[in-house]
Amino acid sequence: MQQVGSQFGAACLFLLSAGTPLIATAFAQPAQAQSANSNVRRGYTQLSQGLVDQAIATFKSVLNQSPNSLEAKLGLAIGYARAGRDEDAWNAYQRVLEQDSRNRLALQAVGKLGGFRPEWQPQGIAALTTLLDITPDDLEARAQRALLYSYQSRFTESLSDYQIVLQSPNPTADVLLGAAQAYTYSGNPTQGLTLFERYQAESRDPIGKNAAIAYARALRETGNPSKSIGVLEAVLPSQLDDFALQVRGELAQSYLANNQSALALGVLDPLRDRADARLPLARALNEIGKQTSQTALRGEAAQLYLAELQATGTTDTTLVREVADVLGGIPGQQQVALNLYRQLVQQNPNDRILAIRRLALESRLGSLPQAQVIQQVQALLQPFPADPAQQQAVAQALIPLEPNVALLPVYQALLQAGVNEPFLHFRMAQLLIEQGNLAAAQAAIATYKASPQGTKDLAPDILLADIDRRQGNYEASAQRYLRLLAVPNLDPDVAYSALRGLAGIRVVQNRAVEALALYDQLLQRNPGDWQLRLGRTAIAYQAKLISAAAADAVLVQFLQFNPGETPQEFYTLATLLPPSPQREPLYRALLQADPSNLDVQVRLIQVLSQRNPLEAQAMANRLLVQAQRMVTANPNSTLQTLFLRGRLAAALGNLKQAGDAYQAILSWQANNLEAVSALGGIRFQQRDFAAASQLYSYVLAFQPDNTTAQRSLAELAAAQGNAIEALDRFNFIQSQQGGGPENQQRIRQLQESFLQRRGFNPSWERF
Structure with a gap:
């Protein structure tokens, strides 16, 4: 009331001090003006x-006589608000702002009313933003804007406001409760639970109905599903209203987290076939499908989301964003999600979180080269956000993006800033x-596994198996994969990674037939997956079970069928095939998509060494300089650099330099079988057959099934004229691994040569 009176008095003083012409204009009908002013005062008195x-009625009467009376418009809006006539109040305050866009009382009221209806929220946010421009220290306005942002699922902006308000000496209970919900729904349940507990400690009021849903989620996601169930069951109404639909959807997820999957599905039964229950049902089914690896449930969730989107249209950006986020994780729906992200980014060009999410999905689908994805992500993060809420949102947006070494500084910066994102x-x-x-790496895995999210995630075992592999503990690695694959209802992504990882181990162990059988299992699950087909072809070719022509046909x-796509398996197959001048354009295209790919660089150097030795040497020198810088920055990369030196020297035909590099590795790690095998190949090319034979025999002592070493010893025997020994070794390979067409052809060649040296023609050449 004092604020209204002061505004009215200030208006009168302004008119009196403005001079005779303005006074004459303002009071052209003095009696009416005086009457209007008197009625305005009477209206405010009646309100008090x-x-x-x-x-x-009084304010309406004044406005009939003086339509531009700002004080009467404001009084009428206040009257409507006090009478509970929200829509009339909303419209009346809009008329005040049309006349005075910076009227603080109207801005504050519109911000408050913005929370009453979803369609009013954007204007409420705009009004509060204007008010905060005028009075930046208005914590009440900032808290209300934070609340409206959270209603809009704009959690980054919401948390930015809440962080400021929470720093005040004594934030209100409403602020604590609103912030707790915002943190929980934004994906930070740990901070959400902390605020819920603080609210309970400082307020005598129980956690209300809607807040109870968020409180239950915070409990569930921080490892306390049984208490979460208790909270939800306590507020579950008997009638099936909108609140009950939300509670049932959340309760299903808590039952699931408590290993009560039958109850989880049962509590959802009343939601089926109800249009108003599509969203809570879709959310619950998607979560249950993820946790239990039931693709049918996730597919049902996707259809519900799409039906809701079709019913409401794409104007609700909050819904569109949620649908894109969910469908982006459901196989078969990812292209739909990408189209939605593209639409959202076009509508919100300054939202870098949306842009990162789009890029992550572009990368996953292979519709944008990885190098371009990383380059664009790095550009979006310049400058690096200083706001903690923005940092949290960036961390969550980066999670779906496959890691790239260029992003390591970003991860480090986020973790150093204290971002709570365990993944x-x-x-x-x-x-x-x-x-x-x-x-x-093991320390980082341990940190993740100690988090509530990590305790129930089996994906870290994939990384531990990979560490075992890199340490040469191949069977230990294989056993980790096999234990994972024995887990009932294993997450499809984890199962996929375990099967591929185990296949990789069998390849390293030179058990190519077993590896191919594992790939066949993968292809049965995903028959249209070109990455699997490329990977299987690479293994079969590397084991000499198919010819180079057959492998090249798959590449072509x-x-x-997939122009412009460059999955890692494509790189692998392209670089396993022998260097070919015809593939030089392909090598250059692949390097354009991924300039750091060493295997492609080596193949290009090999091709260039035949056509332009100087260019090949210059390219190799640049790679070695980069590698030396890497060693300076990270001494752990010394081994990689020595392998690089060996490969580049061999590619350029500098066999002595290549041998020296591999010898240096063995002086550091005497049992590095990869280096032993590579050095054996160098000695073979140098025609030091005795040394090569000794090195390959050393490999076989540790890896009896190593077909590459067996084949190399067979070729060594042939090169030294020991045809019978060579035939015995090739026949052994044929009996153990099937050998493939190349092995069969080699046996035939040796038999033919052996017979011809003894004066016989082979039976297949007699006629």
Whole structure:
């Protein structure tokens, strides 16, 4: 009331001080003006006395006589609000702001009313933003804007406001409760639970109905599903209203987390076939489907989301964003999700979180080269966000993106800033493994596994199996994979990674037939997966079970059916095949998509060494300089650099330099079988057959099934004229692994040569 009176008095003083012409204009009808002013005062008096209906009538009467009376418009809006006539109040305050866009009382009221209806929320946020421009220290306005942002699922902006309000000496109970919900729904249940507990300690009021849903989620996601169930069951109404639908959807997820899957599905039964229950049912089914690896449930959830989207249209950006986030994780729906993200990014070009999520999905689908994805992500993170809520949102948006060493500084910056996103430690571990820093990787895995999220996640075992592999503990690695694959209802992504990892171990163990059988299992699950087909072809070719022509045919088919896509398996197959001048354009295209790919660089150097030796040497020198810088920055990369030196020297035909590099590795790690095998190949090319034979025999002592070493010893025997020994070795390979067409052809060649040397023609050449 004092604020209204002061505004009215200030208006009068302004008119009196403005001079005779303006006074004459303002009071052209002095009697009416005086009457209007008197009636305005009377209206405010009636409001102060609680005579709301009379005040409304008074202000309406004034506005009939003086339509531009700001004080009467404001009084009418206040009257409507006090009478509970929200829509009339909303419209009346809008008329005040049309006349005075910076009227603090109207801005504050519109911000408050914005929480009454979803369609009013954007204007409420806009009004409070204007008010905060005028009075930045208005914590009440900031808390209300934070609440409206959370209603809109704009949690980054919401948390930015809440963080400021929570720093005040004594935030109100409402602020604590609103912030607790915002943190929980934004994916930070730990902080959400802390605020819920603080609210309970400082307030005598129980956690209300809607807040109870968020409280239950915070309990469940921090490892206390049984208490979560108790909270939800206590507020579950008997009638099936909108609140009951939300509670049942959340209760289903808590039952599931408490290993009560039958109850989880049962509590959802009343929601089926109800249009108003589509969203809570979809959320619950998607979560149950993920946790129990039931693809049918996730497919049902996807259809419910799409039906809701079709019914409401794409104007509700909050819904569109949720649908994109969920469908992005459901196989078969990811292209739909990508289209939705593209639409959202077009509508919100300054939202870098949306842009990162789109790029992550582009990368997963292979519709944008990885190098471009990383480059664009790095550009979006310049400058690096200083706001903690923005940092949290960035961390969550980066999670679906496959890790890249270029993002390591980003992960480190986020973790150093205290971002509470446990999966970042998992991503860090992946990159540390790539860099060879296995001890640090194990520490990062342990940190993740200690989190509530990590305790129930089996994915870290995939990384631990990979660490075992890199340490040469192949069978220990295989056993980890086999234990994972024995888990009932294993997450499909984890099962996929375990099968591929086990296949990789069998390849390293030179058990190619077993590896191919594992790939066949994968292809049965995903028959249209070109990445699997490329991977299987690479294994079969590497084991000499198919010819180079057959492998090249698969490569050509992939290029025909998937132009522009460059999955890692494509790189693998393209670089396993012998270097070919005809593939030089392909090598250059692949390097354009991923300039850091060493295997492609080596193949290009091999091709260039025949056509342009100087260019090949210059390219190799650049790679070695980069590798030396890597060693300076990270001493753990010394081993990688020595292998690089050996490969580049061999590619350029500098066999002595290649041998020296592999010898240096063995002086450091005497049992590094990869280096032993590579050095054996160098000695073979140098025609030091005795040394090569000794090295390959050393490999077989540790890996009796190593077909590459067996084949090399067979070729060594043939090169030294020991045809019978060579035939015995090739026949052994044929009996053990099937050998393949190349092995059969080699046996035939040796038999033919052996017979011809003894004066016989082979039976197949006699006629």
